[in-house]
Amino acid sequence: MATADPALAASPPASPTPPAWDRYKLLTWLGSPLALIPLLALLAVALAIVSSGDLTLLLRGDFWSLTFNWNPLYPDQAAWAFPLYLLGTAITAGLALLFATLLSLALAISLTAYLPGWLGRSLATLTNLLAGIPSVVYGIWGYVVLAPYFGLTLQPTLRSYLAWLPFFGGPAAAAAPGTGVLLAVLILTVMIVPLTTAIIRDSLANVPSAVLEASLALGATQWETMRRVRLRVARRGVMGAVFLGFGRAVGESVAVAMVVGGQTQIPPSIYSGTTTVSAFLLYQQDSAFQYAALLHALVDFALVLLLITLFFNFLAQRATGERGAVGQTSAAGL
Amino acid sequence: MGLVAAIAIAVVLLLVGLGGGYALGNYLGSRSSNSSSTSGSTSYTISETGSSLIYPLMQLWGPNFTKLYPNVQVSPQSTGSGTGISSAESGTVDIGGTDAYLLPSTAANYSLINVPVAISSQLVYYNLPGISAHINLNGTVLAMIYSGKITNWNDPMIQAANPSVSLPNLAIVPIHRQDGSGDTFMFTSMCYMSWSGWTYGYGTSVTWLSSSPSASGNAGMVTTLSHTTGGIAYIGISYESEAASSGLTYAALGTQAANLNGTNPANYALPTTANISADASLGLANLAPGSVAVSLILGGVPGATNLQLGKGGTMPAAGTTPYPDTNLEYTLIKTNPSDASKQKWVVAFLEWALAYGNSATYMNQVHFLPLTPAVVGYDMQALQAVTVSA
Numbered sequence: 001m002a003t004a005d006p007a008l009a010a011s012p013p014a015s016p017t018p019p020a021w022d023r024y025k026l027l028t029w030l031g032s033p034l035a036l037i038p039l040l041a042l043l044a045v046a047l048a049i050v051s052s053g054d055l056t057l058l059l060r061g062d063f064w065s066l067t068f069n070w071n072p073l074y075p076d077q078a079a080w081a082f083p084l085y086l087l088g089t090a091i092t093a094g095l096a097l098l099f100a101t102l103l104s105l106a107l108a109i110s111l112t113a114y115l116p117g118w119l120g121r122s123l124a125t126l127t128n129l130l131a132g133i134p135s136v137v138y139g140i141w142g143y144v145v146l147a148p149y150f151g152l153t154l155q156p157t158l159r160s161y162l163a164w165l166p167f168f169g170g171p172a173a174a175a176a177p178g179t180g181v182l183l184a185v186l187i188l189t190v191m192i193v194p195l196t197t198a199i200i201r202d203s204l205a206n207v208p209s210a211v212l213e214a215s216l217a218l219g220a221t222q223w224e225t226m227r228r229v230r231l232r233v234a235r236r237g238v239m240g241a242v243f244l245g246f247g248r249a250v251g252e253s254v255a256v257a258m259v260v261g262g263q264t265q266i267p268p269s270i271y272s273g274t275t276t277v278s279a280f281l282l283y284q285q286d287s288a289f290q291y292a293a294l295l296h297a298l299v300d301f302a303l304v305l306l307l308i309t310l311f312f313n314f315l316a317q318r319a320t321g322e323r324g325a326v327g328q329t330s331a332a333g334l
Numbered sequence: 335m336g337l338v339a340a341i342a343i344a345v346v347l348l349l350v351g352l353g354g355g356y357a358l359g360n361y362l363g364s365r366s367s368n369s370s371s372t373s374g375s376t377s378y379t380i381s382e383t384g385s386s387l388i389y390p391l392m393q394l395w396g397p398n399f400t401k402l403y404p405n406v407q408v409s410p411q412s413t414g415s416g417t418g419i420s421s422a423e424s425g426t427v428d429i430g431g432t433d434a435y436l437l438p439s440t441a442a443n444y445s446l447i448n449v450p451v452a453i454s455s456q457l458v459y460y461n462l463p464g465i466s467a468h469i470n471l472n473g474t475v476l477a478m479i480y481s482g483k484i485t486n487w488n489d490p491m492i493q494a495a496n497p498s499v500s501l502p503n504l505a506i507v508p509i510h511r512q513d514g515s516g517d518t519f520m521f522t523s524m525c526y527m528s529w530s531g532w533t534y535g536y537g538t539s540v541t542w543l544s545s546s547p548s549a550s551g552n553a554g555m556v557t558t559l560s561h562t563t564g565g566i567a568y569i570g571i572s573y574e575s576e577a578a579s580s581g582l583t584y585a586a587l588g589t590q591a592a593n594l595n596g597t598n599p600a601n602y603a604l605p606t607t608a609n610i611s612a613d614a615s616l617g618l619a620n621l622a623p624g625s626v627a628v629s630l631i632l633g634g635v636p637g638a639t640n641l642q643l644g645k646g647g648t649m650p651a652a653g654t655t656p657y658p659d660t661n662l663e664y665t666l667i668k669t670n671p672s673d674a675s676k677q678k679w680v681v682a683f684l685e686w687a688l689a690y691g692n693s694a695t696y697m698n699q700v701h702f703l704p705l706t707p708a709v710v711g712y713d714m715q716a717l718q719a720v721t722v723s724a
Contacts, residue, residue, distance in 0.1 A: 067544075068541055068544070069541050070539065070540060070541050071533075071534060071535035071537075071540060071541060072535050072536065072537030072538075072539070072540060073535035073536070073537070074535065143554070143557065144557065147557075147561065148561050151561055151562075152561070177509075177547045177549075177558050177561050177562050177565075178561060179547070179558075257512070257550070258550060258554075261547060261548065262512040262547070262548035262549075262550075263544055263545055263546065263547065263548070264541075264544050265544040265545060272545075273547060273548075279512075282513075283512050283513040283514065283550060284513075284514055284539055285416075285514075286413070286414030286415065286416035286417055286513065286514040286515075286538070287416050287514025287537070287538045287539035288416065288514075289414075289416035289417055289419060289420035290415070290416040290419055290420070290434075290514075290537070290538060291537070291539075294539065
């Protein structure tokens with residue numbers, strides 16, 4: 001369609017009689033209200049949270065207590081242990097992000113610089129396919145297939161060899177459900193690798209070839225060029241990938257909730273269960289309809305989670321948005 | 335730009351289409367209900383949401399009711415008892431399904447009535463390699479296990495109730511539900527009534543020992559327990575075949591008599607049809623007429639809707655063994671509905687369910703038991719209070 005050409009949009013055809021109505025103006029006119037929808041949705045969510053939650057709870061000690069106590073018969077004595085949920089979220093999301101970043105860097109570097117084109121492209125497609133798998137599928141895989149293996153084989157083996165390392169020993173319980181920090185980190189890592197890889201790969205690919213050729217011409221090796229030039233130029237994209245990956249890991253609920261164990265405790269070892277803010281939201285929402293105090297706490301949990309993910313998305317925008325569009329296109333595309 | 339324009343056009347068309355379709359639907363809807371109010375063949379869709387236990391029963395009942403009354407469809411949803419209660423309170427559904435009754439005072443505030451539709455029960459499973467017998471456990475022992483007071487399978491308190499079983503020296507791993515659940519409501523009710531040292535209260539979500547593992551849903555309980563040597567878990571009776579195929583065994587549970595004398599094996603009951611019915615008749619005896627809201631745990635406490643800590647339920651007659659972990663499944667409906675002509679069909683559906691759906695033919699398929707005639711009588715009476723249009 002020739003009329004949809006961008007060049008035409010930029011400079012309308014110089015016809016002696018201008019058309020009665022400009023279709024682009026009409027589209028803009030119709031389209032701009034639609035552009036407000038995301039803002040309105042965010043406002044509606046924030047409004048719902050503020051109106052149905054109890055914001056004063058956020059300032060009270062029972063929200064920030066270190067032990068969880070919820071007895072439906074004594075709702076006024078409830079203590080929500082939010083720091084424990086936050087810590088569980090930080091541990092699982094943080095460790096997953098660490099592994100995912102390392103893996104993605106390795107993957108993105110080999111895809112852009114070392115592997116032959118056809119192999120790089122098909123591997124990239126496969127990685128992107130991973131991103132399309134619904135999170136509940138990862139959860140079921142972890143819960144049904146991996147959990148028994150972790151509990152009965154992998155964890156006892158790790159414990160017997162690595163018990164001298166902190167967090168690798170832990171109580172030698174007869175119980176071996178297999179769910180816990182280790183499994184949750186593995187599942188989360190697999191889930192965010194496609195996202196971080198795609199962004200890092202794009203930012204590496206967007207580094208101008210003139211810069212790379214200059215580096216090679218100065219006698220730098222392929223690896224030195226990658227490390228000192230390409231990664232340095234693309235570092236904002238890498239930072240953006242990290243922040244977006246963290247936001248995704250923090251907000252992920254279903255898959256993590258299924259494999260994290262659910263214990264409201266500081267995990268004494270990597271085999272122990274813990275819990276996350278989003279697991280609390282997922283599993284307590286039905287009960288919250290019966291108990292007003294539980295609903296207030298739930299909504300406040302949701303509010304803090306929303307603020308955290310917004311904050312990390314904001315950081316990702318800052319990292320990729322400033323000074324050029326390195327990696328930005330892919331961040332927006334996902 | 336071309337793509338953006340195409341998408342924008344598509345979105346606008348979609349919105350216009352939705353709006354237009356809605357307006358058209360409204361118009362046709364008002365036409366059809368106008369024309370049919372004279373002929374009397376208006377179509378109705380009765381919405382139900384709530385307890386995942388009741389859902390399969392509604393799925394069985396709905397189509398069979400529609401066979402008799404083709405103008406009425408029943409549309410059930412499996413969401414959760416809490417959702418069932420809150421949706422019934424707000425009036426967004428016609429029927430709310432719940433495993434726990436709504437306290438009569440709360441129900442009155444929202445003009446709702448409790449209409450029990452079936453009897454369900456819960457089993458306590460354990461994973462003890464080499465032990466295929468049904469070991470005896472009572473409410474006091476279970477409460478102490480879940481409180482961390484009894485931590486080993488060869489504890490004298492468990493061994494004393496099981497003289498013929500050699501219990502292993504193995505740590506007990508109490509597994510609980512991570513999600514809010516009517517099963518947790520039943521199990522914590524039994525612990526609360528049985529042992530005065532129980533500090534967790536009772537409800538669909540409570541605090542548990544911080545180190546005890548959890549699972550989501552009855553299916554998750556079966557899976558986690560089958561991986562956990564020494565584990566113990568409470569699982570709804572609908573999952574009996576799944577648990578059996580995972581090699582799990584369930585316990586004989588102590589009646590109220592076992593809370594007083596736990597060493598007498600005659601005070602323990604297996605979840606047989608006769609034992610579950612016996613418990614239901616015990617809890618439903620001497621009820622005041624009208625909307626039934628009662629706990630059947632440990633034979634229940636007639637007339638009481640707030641359980642008493644450590645005070646137990648009703649003592650069974652000598653020689654009977656009522657199964658203590660038994661519960662009524664409730665539906666909640668409005669007595670002053672916004673649409674009285676639709677409510678006529680909601681009441682008709684429940685009346686049909688109580689009169690014809692309350693048979694072993696339906697109940698066996700979902701592992702429930704039919705209500706006793708007394709409860710059906712109370713239900714029918716309660717339904718008379720509902721405002722319907724003639």
